[in-house]
Amino acid sequence: MLDGILIGLSTAFSLSNILMVIGGCLIGTFIGMLPGLGPMSIISIMIPVAISIGDPSAALILLAGVYYGAIFGGSTSSILINAPGVASTVATSFDGYPLARQGKAGKALTVAAISSFCGGSIGAILLMIFAPALASVALLFHSAEYFALMVVGLSAIAAFAGTGQVVKALLMTVLGLIMATVGEGALFNMPRFTMGIMDLQSGFGFITLAMAMFALPEALYLVLDPSRSKTEGGSNEIKDLRITKAEAKSIAPVIGRQSIQGFLIGVLPGAGATIASFLGYAVERNIAPKEEQKEFGKGAIKGLAAPESANNAACTGSFVPLLTLGIPGSGTTAILLGALIALNVSPGPRLMVDEPEIFWAVIISMYVGNLILLILNLPLIPYIAKVLAVPRNYLIPFIFFFTLMGAYIGQNNATELLILVGLGICATVLRFADYPLAPLLIGFILGSMLEDNFSRSMQLYDGLGFLMERPMTIGLLGLAAVLVILPSYRARRARLRQRGVADGD
Amino acid sequence: MALDRWIALVILMISLAYGYTAFFTMDEGLPPFMKFNAIWPSTFPKGLSVMAVICALIILLSPQKADAGPKAGDIDYRRLLDYKLGQATALLAMMVIYALALRPVGFLISTVAFLVISALILGERKLHILIPIAVIAAGVVWYLVQQVLGIYLRPLPFFMGTGG
Numbered sequence: 182m183l184d185g186i187l188i189g190l191s192t193a194f195s196l197s198n199i200l201m202v203i204g205g206c207l208i209g210t211f212i213g214m215l216p217g218l219g220p221m222s223i224i225s226i227m228i229p230v231a232i233s234i235g236d237p238s239a240a241l242i243l244l245a246g247v248y249y250g251a252i253f254g255g256s257t258s259s260i261l262i263n264a265p266g267v268a269s270t271v272a273t274s275f276d277g278y279p280l281a282r283q284g285k286a287g288k289a290l291t292v293a294a295i296s297s298f299c300g301g302s303i304g305a306i307l308l309m310i311f312a313p314a315l316a317s318v319a320l321l322f323h324s325a326e327y328f329a330l331m332v333v334g335l336s337a338i339a340a341f342a343g344t345g346q347v348v349k350a351l352l353m354t355v356l357g358l359i360m361a362t363v364g365e366g367a368l369f370n371m372p373r374f375t376m377g378i379m380d381l382q383s384g385f386g387f388i389t390l391a392m393a394m395f396a397l398p399e400a401l402y403l404v405l406d407p408s409r410s411k412t413e414g415g416s417n418e419i420k421d422l423r424i425t426k427a428e429a430k431s432i433a434p435v436i437g438r439q440s441i442q443g444f445l446i447g448v449l450p451g452a453g454a455t456i457a458s459f460l461g462y463a464v465e466r467n468i469a470p471k472e473e474q475k476e477f478g479k480g481a482i483k484g485l486a487a488p489e490s491a492n493n494a495a496c497t498g499s500f501v502p503l504l505t506l507g508i509p510g511s512g513t514t515a516i517l518l519g520a521l522i523a524l525n526v527s528p529g530p531r532l533m534v535d536e537p538e539i540f541w542a543v544i545i546s547m548y549v550g551n552l553i554l555l556i557l558n559l560p561l562i563p564y565i566a567k568v569l570a571v572p573r574n575y576l577i578p579f580i581f582f583f584t585l586m587g588a589y590i591g592q593n594n595a596t597e598l599l600i601l602v603g604l605g606i607c608a609t610v611l612r613f614a615d616y617p618l619a620p621l622l623i624g625f626i627l628g629s630m631l632e633d634n635f636s637r638s639m640q641l642y643d644g645l646g647f648l649m650e651r652p653m654t655i656g657l658l659g660l661a662a663v664l665v666i667l668p669s670y671r672a673r674r675a676r677l678r679q680r681g682v683a684d685g686d
Numbered sequence: 687m688a689l690d691r692w693i694a695l696v697i698l699m700i701s702l703a704y705g706y707t708a709f710f711t712m713d714e715g716l717p718p719f720m721k722f723n724a725i726w727p728s729t730f731p732k733g734l735s736v737m738a739v740i741c742a743l744i745i746l747l748s749p750q751k752a753d754a755g756p757k758a759g760d761i762d763y764r765r766l767l768d769y770k771l772g773q774a775t776a777l778l779a780m781m782v783i784y785a786l787a788l789r790p791v792g793f794l795i796s797t798v799a800f801l802v803i804s805a806l807i808l809g810e811r812k813l814h815i816l817i818p819i820a821v822i823a824a825g826v827v828w829y830l831v832q833q834v835l836g837i838y839l840r841p842l843p844f845f846m847g848t849g850g
Binding site for chain 1: 688689690692693694697701704707712715723724725727729730731734735737738741742744745748761763766769770771773774777778780781782784785786788789797800801804805808809810816819823827831836837838
């Protein structure tokens with residue numbers, strides 16, 4: 182592990198990679214602050230730039246910086262104008278915004294920055310401990326286990342992302358898998374489902390799909406509902422950034438607890454930073470003394486520190502399944518996986534063995550990213566916050582333009598822009614009807630790997646024999662079935678119980 | 687019928703067409719040596735089509751739940767006309783026009799036109815600020831994409847040279 186850390190240090194601390202982290206954090210903070218733009222949209226927009234860099238370590242370091250920066254920026258807009266840029270910072274606004282309204286915006290931003298820094302750093306240490314252990318277990322896996330593991334990952338994502346509507350999430354996952362079969366795959370070297378359209382020969386572009394699923398609907402929502410980009414009403418005055426010793430002492434245990442809890446939630450596929458932040462807030466509120474509980478929601482710094490440490494630790498935690506198993510646990514890490522594949526890097530247990538410089542550089546750069554966010558962004562916040570003053574009439578055309586550019590640069594084909602618009606409209610309609618979009622993208626990205634491993638197992642065992650002959654495979658597939666059936670069963674039971682109460686039973 | 691069921695119905699149709707291709711037409715052109723394999727190009731799609739049909743049917747046929755309305759902060763599609771639907775449609779049309787114009791008209795003119803017209807659609811009237819911003823943005827992005835990233839973007843209309 183020490184060798185790996187040294188390799189990571191030398192890669193992450195090269196001048197170009199330091200610039201990547203700084204650039205990524207600043208870009209992420211700037212864009213993440215704009216209400217309505219989440220990390221998935223920002224990372225989608227940044228992917229063509231990252232891919233064109235060519236060096237996978239540098240590209241991943243840039244994207245990880247953008248990811249952290251976006252979460253940080255989202256917290257800032259939550260605190261200053263009560264408009265969370267990302268879902269995972271909604272809980273931040275519960276106490277952050279009341280603090281800002283009391284004229285303590287500077288204090289709130291400091292608490293948020295320190296909590297984020299500690300959450301991210303503790304998460305990175307845990308990642309450094311857990312990831313190699315998990316990767317060495319995963320090295321024992323064969324294609325059959327990989328296939329089963331991906332099914333588990335997809336089922337877990339559907340179960341979590343569906344929040345009571347597991348079938349909808351499952352349908353979206355299968356739709357993503359179906360979309361992945363379009364085009365000429367490497368496996369059979371023949372075009373499938375292209376309907377004779379030349380532009381579909383190479384399949385759907387993953388960048389186009391990511392933009393269409395996240396950036397475009399978000400931008401269309403901003404157009405449809407102008408109140409989403411409203412920036413009035415908050416206190417933008419940022420004066421005193423200091424916190425007292427007593428305050429630091431009171432939030433220290435909260436940060437410690439929520440960093441660990443957030444990390445563990447982040448590791449679970451499908452859970453992610455949003456659930457971690459809400460759960461972190463709820464747990465701290467419940468275990469606080471009675472008098473302090475009353476303060477929650479009115480400007481309690483514990484209520485601000487909890488979601489901030491939890492969401493950053495969860496972001497780091499979500500890298501564990503990505504780097505060690507090659508399975509993304511969230512929409513954001515799915516986009517990062519797509520970027521890695523585009524750069525000819527296959528994340529998974531072999532990544533640590535075959536390309537340790539990428540594996541360790543990403544982990545080390547997470548420390549660096551967190552540190553940069555703390556020392557660079559905190560004093561710059563009053564200036565960066567000026568971005569909130571960009572008028573909607575200028576902001577929206579630029580979001581649309583960068584979405585178009587991202588898809589164009591990714592494929593260098595104008596037809597891709599028409600596909601982007603078509604898919605973007607479909608994604609917006611799906612969002613209206615509450616169909617989760619992250620499972621679709623994750624299904625699409627994992628689709629070819631899933632088919633590849635399934636086909637290899639079928640060929641090795643000359644049929645479905647691998648299901649019976651490999652106990653770990655059957656165990657994992659059983660787990661996948663439980664993951665899908667259990668939430669549906671619980672939701673059904675809750676519905677029946679509710680109906681019983683309503684009927685007066 | 688609620689929107690989510692309409693969507694499930696559309697996906698069911700797509701899945702049936704996909705399944706029909708996988709089950710009945712896809713293997714026709716398969717070379718004879720591949721027919722001895724345990725796995726065919728249609729094997730995986732067959733499984734996917736069955737799963738998609740089952741999921742879509744569950745959504746379509748499950749008992750209708752009481753409509754809980756949109757989530758806080760989300761858009762209520764039932765009163766879509768109360769939102770800025772005209773602006774959204776016009777911007778989507780602008781994106782399509784931009785896609786079609788990008789090659790023949792060139793990057794610089796089409797981008798400036800896209801940014802200016804989109805802002806006008808949204809209600810911006812300060813052209814003296816808008817046009818310089820659009821021109822600078824188009825120029826900077828063109829320079830970064832073409833010169834820094836090395837991705838070809840024809841800057842001017844097709845009759846004025848390639849600009850590469």
